[in-house]
Amino acid sequence: xxxxxxxxxxxxxxxxxxxxxxxxxxxxxxxxxxxxxxxxxxxxxxxxxxxxxxxxxxxxxxxxxxxxxxxxxxxxxxxxxxxxxxxxxxxxxxxxxxxxxxxxxxxxxxxxxxxxxxxxxxxxxxxxxxxxxxxxxxxxxxxxxxxxxxxxxxxxxxxxxxxxxxxxxxxxxxxxxxxxxxxxxxxxxxxxxxxxxxxxxxxxxxxxxxxxxxxxxxxxxxxxxxxxxxxxxxxxxxxxxxxxxxxxxxxxxxxxxxxxxxxxxxxxxxxxxxxxxxxxxxxxxxxxxxxxxxxxxxxxxxxxxxxxxxxxxxxxxxxxxxxxxxxxxxxxxxxx
Amino acid sequence: xxxxxxxxxxxxxxxxxxxxxxxxxxxxxxxxxxxxxxxxxxxxxxxxxxxxxxxxxxxxxxxxxxxxxxxxxxxxxxxxxxxxxxxxxxxxxxxxxxxxxxxxxxxxxxxxxxxxxxxxxxxxxxxxxxxxxxxxxxxxxxxxxxxxxxxxxxxxxxxxxxxxxxxxxxxxxxxxxxxxxxxxxxxxxxxxxxxxxxxxxxxxxxxxxxxxxxxxxxxxxxxxxxxxxxxxxxxxxxxxxxxxxxxxxxxxxxxxxxxxxxxxxxxxxxxxxxxxxxxxxxxxxxxxxxxxxxxxxxxxxxxxxxxxxxxxxxxxxxxxxxxxxxxxxxxxxxxxxxxxxxxxxxxxxxxxxxxxxxxxxxxxxxxxxxxxxxxxxxxxxxxxxxxxxxxxxxxxxxxxxxxxxxxxxxxxxxxxxxxxxxxxxxxxxxxxxxxxxxxxxxxxxxxxxxxxxxxxxxxxxxxxxxxxxxxxxxxxxxxxxxxxxxxxxxxxxxxxxxxxxxxxxxxxxxxxxxxxxxx
Numbered sequence: 001x002x003x004x005x006x007x008x009x010x011x012x013x014x015x016x017x018x019x020x021x022x023x024x025x026x027x028x029x030x031x032x033x034x035x036x037x038x039x040x041x042x043x044x045x046x047x048x049x050x051x052x053x054x055x056x057x058x059x060x061x062x063x064x065x066x067x068x069x070x071x072x073x074x075x076x077x078x079x080x081x082x083x084x085x086x087x088x089x090x091x092x093x094x095x096x097x098x099x100x101x102x103x104x105x106x107x108x109x110x111x112x113x114x115x116x117x118x119x120x121x122x123x124x125x126x127x128x129x130x131x132x133x134x135x136x137x138x139x140x141x142x143x144x145x146x147x148x149x150x151x152x153x154x155x156x157x158x159x160x161x162x163x164x165x166x167x168x169x170x171x172x173x174x175x176x177x178x179x180x181x182x183x184x185x186x187x188x189x190x191x192x193x194x195x196x197x198x199x200x201x202x203x204x205x206x207x208x209x210x211x212x213x214x215x216x217x218x219x220x221x222x223x224x225x226x227x228x229x230x231x232x233x234x235x236x237x238x239x240x241x242x243x244x245x246x247x248x249x250x251x252x253x254x255x256x257x258x259x260x261x262x263x264x265x266x267x268x269x270x271x272x273x274x275x276x277x278x279x280x281x282x283x284x285x286x287x288x289x290x291x292x293x294x295x296x297x298x299x300x301x302x303x304x305x306x307x308x309x310x311x312x313x314x315x316x317x318x319x320x321x322x323x324x325x326x327x328x329x330x331x332x333x334x335x336x
Numbered sequence: 337x338x339x340x341x342x343x344x345x346x347x348x349x350x351x352x353x354x355x356x357x358x359x360x361x362x363x364x365x366x367x368x369x370x371x372x373x374x375x376x377x378x379x380x381x382x383x384x385x386x387x388x389x390x391x392x393x394x395x396x397x398x399x400x401x402x403x404x405x406x407x408x409x410x411x412x413x414x415x416x417x418x419x420x421x422x423x424x425x426x427x428x429x430x431x432x433x434x435x436x437x438x439x440x441x442x443x444x445x446x447x448x449x450x451x452x453x454x455x456x457x458x459x460x461x462x463x464x465x466x467x468x469x470x471x472x473x474x475x476x477x478x479x480x481x482x483x484x485x486x487x488x489x490x491x492x493x494x495x496x497x498x499x500x501x502x503x504x505x506x507x508x509x510x511x512x513x514x515x516x517x518x519x520x521x522x523x524x525x526x527x528x529x530x531x532x533x534x535x536x537x538x539x540x541x542x543x544x545x546x547x548x549x550x551x552x553x554x555x556x557x558x559x560x561x562x563x564x565x566x567x568x569x570x571x572x573x574x575x576x577x578x579x580x581x582x583x584x585x586x587x588x589x590x591x592x593x594x595x596x597x598x599x600x601x602x603x604x605x606x607x608x609x610x611x612x613x614x615x616x617x618x619x620x621x622x623x624x625x626x627x628x629x630x631x632x633x634x635x636x637x638x639x640x641x642x643x644x645x646x647x648x649x650x651x652x653x654x655x656x657x658x659x660x661x662x663x664x665x666x667x668x669x670x671x672x673x674x675x676x677x678x679x680x681x682x683x684x685x686x687x688x689x690x691x692x693x694x695x696x697x698x699x700x701x702x703x704x705x706x707x708x709x710x711x712x713x714x715x716x717x718x719x720x721x722x723x724x725x726x727x728x729x730x731x732x733x734x735x736x737x738x739x740x741x742x743x744x745x746x747x748x749x750x751x752x753x754x755x756x757x758x759x760x761x762x763x764x765x766x767x768x769x770x771x772x773x774x775x776x777x778x779x780x781x782x783x784x785x786x787x788x789x790x791x792x793x794x795x796x797x798x799x800x801x802x803x804x805x806x807x808x809x810x811x812x813x814x815x816x817x818x819x820x821x822x823x824x825x826x827x828x829x830x831x832x833x834x835x836x837x838x839x840x841x842x843x844x845x846x847x848x849x850x851x852x853x854x855x
Contacts, residue, residue: 144401145409145422147463164362165355171750245744247789249751257750265422267348268414272797274744276349311408318402 006107007084007134008303010326015112015136015305019083019104022051024112027328034075034086036114037097038063038177039335051075053088055096055212059177062204091116092127093283094178095209101130108133111297115140117282118289119148122185123178123214135299136326139307140284140336141262142315148262148286154279155183155190161256161277162234169232169252170277173241173259175335176202178283180238181209183260184216186281187236197222197232199239199248222251229253241273262286262336282336291315337461338432339367340375341468347379347479351746356481360489364516371435373511376490378472380483382510385442387450388473390416396455400425417474421467424458431460436511442473484581494519499535499718502582506533530574533582534601534647534655535718536567539708539725547689547709547728555709556660557684557692560727561642562617562705562814563607564624568641568678569648570596577606588626591639595675601648602641603716604681607703609640614703617828618816642681643670644708647716655716659724662716696728705813706730732811733853735760736836736844739806740768742788743799752781753788753800756832758810760823762847766804769823769850775811775831783835804841809834815853825850 009016014026022032029046036042036052038059043052045064050057051073060068073079075088075098088098093115103109111132118127141148162170174180180202187196195218198206203221210216222237232252239248244257259275262282270278285293290312294302302323304312309325316323343363350356364372377383397406397420406423413419438457445453454473458466471477487505491498496519504525508515514525565580575596577586586593592606608615608623615637623629623637646666647655654662663683670680684707686692696707706729714724737758745754755773759766776784787806794801811833818826 143409143412144405145413145419147422147426149463164358244751247751247785250785252750255750266413267418270349274746274750274798276351276355276746278349308408308412311405314402314404314408 007102007104007110008136010328014328015326017084017102019107020081020086020102022081024100025114032081033069034100035060036091036100036112037094039094039115039175042114045069049073051079051081051086053096053098056098058208059096059205062208063177089128089130090125092119092121092124093117095124095181095212095214097124097178099128099130101132108300110134110136111299112136113138115284117285118293119151119282121182121283122189123181123209129293129296131297133300134303135294135297135301136303136305137290137294137312138284139290139304139309139312141282141286142290142304142308142312144287144311146262146265146286147288148265148282149280151182151186151281152190154260154281155186157277158187158236158258158279159190159192161258162236165256166234167253169235169237169255171237171239171244171249171252171255171257172279173244173257173261173275174202174238176205176240179260179281179336180240181206181214181216182283183238183279183281184219185214188215188217192236193217194235195220197235197237199223199237199243201240201243202238223248244274284336294321295319337435337438337465337469339363340371340378340435340472341462341464343375344468344471344477344479345464347481351480353485356485357489357492360481360486361493364490364493364519369513369516370511373513373516374435374439376486376512377510379477379479379481380486381475381477382483383439383472383475385439385473385475387445387447388442388454388470390474392451392454393417393420393470393474396420396451396458397423399455417470418467420458421463421470424463424466427460427462429460430462430465432465433457433460438469438472482581483583487582490515490519500524502533502535503718504532505582506531506576506578506584531569531571531576533567533569533576533578533584535582536565536580536603537645537716537718537725538580538720539727540720540722542709542726542728544689544693547692547726552687552689554713555711556663557686557695557707557709558644558681559684559699559701559704560706560708560729561605561607561614561681562703563605563620563642565603566606566641567601567603567647568592568596569601570598571601571648572599585624588623588629589639590629591634592641592677595641595673595677597675598669598673599650600646600669602643602678603645603647604641604643604678607640607642608637609677610638614640614701616703616816617814618818618826621816639677641678643678644681645716658713658715659710660712692728696730699730704730729813732813732833733815734833735769735810735812735850736807736839737769737810738766738804738841738844739784739787739802739808740766740804741799741801742784745773749781752785754781754785756784756808758808758832760845760847760850761842762823767823767847769821769825769847770810770812770827770830772810772830772832775833776835780832780835807836807839807841807844808832809836815850817854823847823850825854 013028013030015024023030024034025042031048033047034051038056043060045068048070050069054074057072078085078087084102084104087101091097091099100112109132111130115138174183256276258277260279260281263269264278264280305326305328346359410419487501491501518524567578569576575593608619709726711724740759741757742753743755757768757771759768791803792800812827812830814828816826
């Protein structure tokens with residue numbers, strides 16, 4: 001469709017809006033960037049100016065230091081950037097995550113979803129459907145085998161395992177921004193009132209969530225010096241997955257390795273990681289939610305960014321929808 | 337079905353034996369008959385459902401899902417049953433159909449009606465149940481539980497002696513109601529089947545220093561042959577060949593089965609023997625783990641049984657007799673059997689333990705891996721107890737190798753790099769020759785773990801490639817030719833016996849040293 005071509009284009013730095021003069025989630029440093037959320041492959045340091053939600057700006061400052069960008073602009077209502085108006089809308093992915101809506105009076109409206117989820121998440125605001133002409137959607141879990149189960153059911157499996165193995169520590173791998181806090185909130189909802197021990201790499205982002213009104217309960221560092229191994233028997237410990245390959249994991253008694261991720265849907269993935277208790281908890285849309293979102297918004301065009309583009313394009317073809325792959329480079333297989 | 341599906345899930349992701357046993361015990365205690373017995377049979381591969389094939393499953397999927405989307409999904413997931421379980425349209429309401437009902441249906445539904453029946457079932461199950469159901473239907477559960485481990489869990493569950501469970505196991509059929517009744521305090525089931533397996537008597541290791549504390553006159557000795565320990569049974573015409581853990585390997589050795597023309601139970605070593613020459617273990621390995629064996633293979637790799645002991649003979653249980661008496665009867669028994677495939681392991685002539693040490697140091701055949709020492713008065717007792725029987729194995733072969741790759745362990749070793757691939761020099765390059773994950777102490781494990789972390793050159797998924805710096809002494813029990821390995825050799829029971837920090841990597845062994853060790 002001709003309206004589409006003027007509003008967004010692909011450049012080596014990432015997705016670019018010519019009438020607005022800015023990039024969205026660029027993978028290289030640029031003059032002006034609009035950032036959907038704080039995960040590392042979307043939010044990078046070193047841009048001239050960044051516009052994002054106040055929470056995303058805070059998170060970037062926590063991760064990269066206060067000087068992560070030349071100037072900051074908090075997204076607030078509908079704002080004008082050069083020839084376009086932009087607004088940010090909750091994406092339900094992690095704290096501060098947003099979809100970005102771009103409107104140009106002659107070429108129409110595009111919504112860039114960033115990463116998003118439509119499952120309820122007690123650690124962030126829910127996804128808001130935004131009507132648009134062009135939907136630029138992620139496709140991380142865009143295969144019909146991905147149907148995320150009820151996350152509380154997954155948490156129940158952890159609690160059952162603690163009952164079965166009261167002498168073992170339960171180590172849950174969860175990425176530091178979003179997943180860790182969501183898992184903690186789910187544990188609290190399931191009635192786990194004991195202290196939860198966290199790896200040092202999670203501390204500052206957990207503190208920030210508490211500041212922002214997400215009640216994570218009693219969190220304690222899992223790095224107590226001279227802590228006896230047996231102190232951790234029957235306890236829940238959260239850490240970033242990378243820590244499980246480090247000597248850090250050695251301090252816990254005969255640990256049950258759990259990993260909270262949408263990828264845990266596939267058994268081979270779980271086995272490759274040496275996971276003993278895979279927990280299918282994802283902060284991305286699964287196949288039904290993804291296809292349902294496209295149906296619901298009914299955009300004139302669907303553009304597919306990083307992930308399993310081929311399957312989603314095939315689905316659009318079967319539905320008679322106009323779709324195109326963006327094949328953006330620089331996004332690793334999404335960590336989830 | 338739900339409980340069974342949950343059990344499979346936990347078993348598949350639990351690497352440790354003890355963890356698996358815990359899961360099995362919990363399932364046995366929470367599940368009624370006959371479901372738990374059918375689950376046990378499914379896990380041990382004794383359920384025998386055959387009608388559901390991969391092509392039937394592909395056909396089911398093709399009716400429901402766009403073929404391109406299915407192909408992309410299968411490509412990503414890598415397992416047919418799992419792909420179908422995940423991709424199937426979710427049920428609006430799920431029913432927890434009892435496992436026995438499903439097994440009965442899969443057994444008795446005519447083949448033409450099976451696809452529709454299976455599709456109906458999938459329509460009312462959760463994804464996890466669909467996976468378990470499809471795995472149940474196709475066989476091949478692949479949850480890493482051997483028959484032996486399942487029997488251990490059952491013995492543990494009922495506080496029963498494992499030897500007793502093993503002895504009656506082959507006489508029982510799914511769903512094993514009488515076995516579970518026994519485990520819960522009822523009567524021990526009669527070993528109803530013909531040709532039951534009898535628990536095997538095992539030995540403990542010894543050496544010259546330990547032996548010097550024993551009176552030589554009370555013991556006899558014989559060669560320890562390097563095959564696999566087996567039990568051959570012919571009971572009122574029913575013939576069986578069992579491994580020492582009670583697995584039935586009759587189908588792979590029809591040549592031995594043909595020769596069991598007697599009524600009794602013999603204990604011995606299974607070997608490959610061509611004319612008078614016993615072949616190395618590698619030749620026997622070619623015939624192990626098969627469901628059937630070709631005539632050609634039987635001719636090129638003829639099986640042989642070298643008898644160590646007799647347990648039952650013509651209706652009499654000889655196990656309570658002293659070894660010397662059983663041995664005395666064996667000479668006559670072997671003559672009576674009169675089969676070239678069955679002969680007697682000879683006793684050794686020695687006056688002192690030092691004489692025996694000399695024999696052991698220079699055996700007449702390379703397919704001897706040491707000596708067995710047996711008390712003359714020992715009855716035949718199932719299990720491994722210290723005293724009546726000793727094994728005094730040939731010293732292991734040793735080689736100095738360089739660590740090449742490392743992978744993390746599980747459970748107590750979580751977070752430690754404990755699985756190593758090592759190699760030796762082929763000119764200027766290292767060629768991998770084996771893998772070892774034990775032999776070292778806890779302190780050595782920490783040292784090796786530190787070494788891995790500080791000397792990684794590359795990572796491939798979970799595997800780390802290492803700088804060629806660390807030399808370890810690898811002990812192993814034998815060496816076979818192996819076309820499947822780049823080095824052309826495969827070690828038996830390799831383990832890291834010492835860390836050789838005194839040795840620079842360049843002075844580790846050459847591949848030629850290993851080749852020279854091949855007989």
